[in-house]
Amino acid sequence: MTMNAFLKRERAYGGCFDRVPVPIPAEGEVLLKVHSTAICGTDIHIYAWNGWAQANIKKVPLIMGHEFVGTIVELGKGVRSLKVGDVVSGETHINCGLCYQCRNGMQHICANLKLPGLHRDGSFAEFMAYPESCLVRLPESIPIEYGALMEPLGVGVSAVENAQVAGANVVVVGSGPIGLGVIAVAHAMGARKIIALDVMEYRLGLAKRCGAEHAVDTSKSDPGEFVREQTHGVGADVVFDASGNPRAIAGAFKYLRKGGEVHLLGLPSEPTAIDLAPDVIFKEATVYGYHGRKMFSTWTRMLGLIESGRIELESLISHRLPLTDAEKAFELLLRGEDASKILLLP
Ligand SMILES: [Zn+2]
Ligand SMILES: [Zn+2]
Structure with missing residues (x-):
């Protein structure tokens, strides 16, 4: 056959x-x-x-x-x-x-x-x-084609459940499918304010539909300035990178607040230069990397979030x-x- x-x-x-x-x-x-x-x-x-x-x-x-x-x-x-x-x-x-x-x-x-x-x-x-x-x-209550989205969505669920997002000011760098999943889950898990970044108008529109309060086109304005303005000069509590863009990642460490968290999901195709002394050490930043989903606790939580209707x-x-x-x-x-x-x- x-x-x-x-x-x-x-x-x-x-x-x-x-x-x-x-x-x-x-x-x-x-x-x-x-x-x-x-x-x-x-x-x-x-x-x-x-x-x-x-x-x-x-x-x-x-x-x-x-x-x-x-x-x-x-x-x-x-x-x-x-x-x-x-x-x-x-x-x-x-x-x-x-x-x-x-x-x-x-x-x-x-x-x-x-x-x-x-x-x-x-x-x-x-x-x-x-x-x-x-x-x-897949439970019967979940439309069958959503099953094809579980794998990429799970990367976001894995990161968000490991982050302190409840009541936090969150920045999501990159509003492709992974970033959109992060936005939807962070919104469901009670983030205070979600700021989405991208360079494509279309994706920024989707970011808002998924729960971002602000969507910033970084080809037109400086995200650092915007984040500081939105957080009364403090900086972001939690940053998720779903862009894999070395410049955007280095920039994120600048508008991260002291004591904040950076969660890396995007894959840079080249080495990324981070200025460790000011941006990680003196800042006491915590940095996490993600490769995939926890097997299978991430799946359990993800199916629960979808079945509860909290993520669309x-x-x-x-x-x-x-x-x-x-x-x-x-x-x-x-x-x-x-x-x-x-x-x-x-
Ligand atoms: Zn994939
Ligand atoms: Zn093994």
């Missing part, structure tokens, strides 16, 4: 649409019929074949994609907790279960992580085989396209057109 899939076939720019064999679930895995799958920043790196992708992709041909929701259509040997017909979303950090991190409650940063769409075939396909241990059943996910989705339009979707994102999350429907 064969299926449609969007692949990285050559170690070069782009991707292609092709017929490939339907995968066979290994022991402990299930076969899913993919319902929707979303394009992530990582997929754009892989499609564009930048330096990061060249260094990290070992296997081609490779079915791309890692943010997905689907219905189980077949069980591999030994699967115990899931059944045919279950709707599941995927935790993309497939961990080994044996390393130091796995044995000490940090499975999400396992030393031997394997990610779909990077190390093994991913979700830009009609079917996908996936380990039972990394799937999460519709604003995060800008396009729903058939999988056959994957190339068009990537080109649209690379041109910087108005978009946030694009869902591909196999």
Whole structure:
């Protein structure tokens, strides 16, 4: 049996649409019929074949994609907790279960992580085989396509639940899908004032819909001045960076208040210069980094927030396209057109 899939076939720019064999679930895995799958920043790196992708992709041909929701259509040997017909979303950090991190409650940063769409075939396909241990059943009350947003939203939930946001003045740098998720969750968790930053008018509009009180276009005005003005000269209590922009990150340490927190979610593509003495040491700033979601406490909290109606996910989705339009979707994102999350429907 064969299926449609969007692949990285050559170690070069782009991707292609092709017929490939339907995968066979290994022991402990299930076969899913993919319902929707979303394009992530990582997929754009892989499609564009930048330096990061060249260094990290070992296997081609490779079915791309890692943010997905689907219905189980077949069980591999030994699967115990899931059944045919279950709707599941995927935790993309497939961990080994044996390393130091796995044995000490940090499975999400396992030393031997394997990610779909990077190390093994991913979700830009009609079917996908996936380990039972990394799937999460989606409650019926949550619209099925939201399952494809859980993975990126979870990064934001993980950061916000670790931050002191209740009653705090919060700045979110970068209003792409990750930043918008952070805004929605920080709003739900009782932030006092959320200031969103971006350079795209379209995204700033979405930031306001997700709960930001102010949305500042940093190509037109100085965010530092604005933050100080809004906080009576004190500075931001908590900053989340979802931009990965080295200049924006360095700038954030300047308008962070003394004793404040910086949470880093965006991935800079080059080293970032921070002036440690004034901006971290004398300031007593606390800095956190995030790679993924806690397995699986972040998922539990995230599903609770969505089911309670406290976060609204519709604003995060800008396009729903058939999988056959994957190339068009990537080109649209690379041109910087108005978009946030694009869902591909196999
Ligand atoms: Zn992702
Ligand atoms: Zn491990």
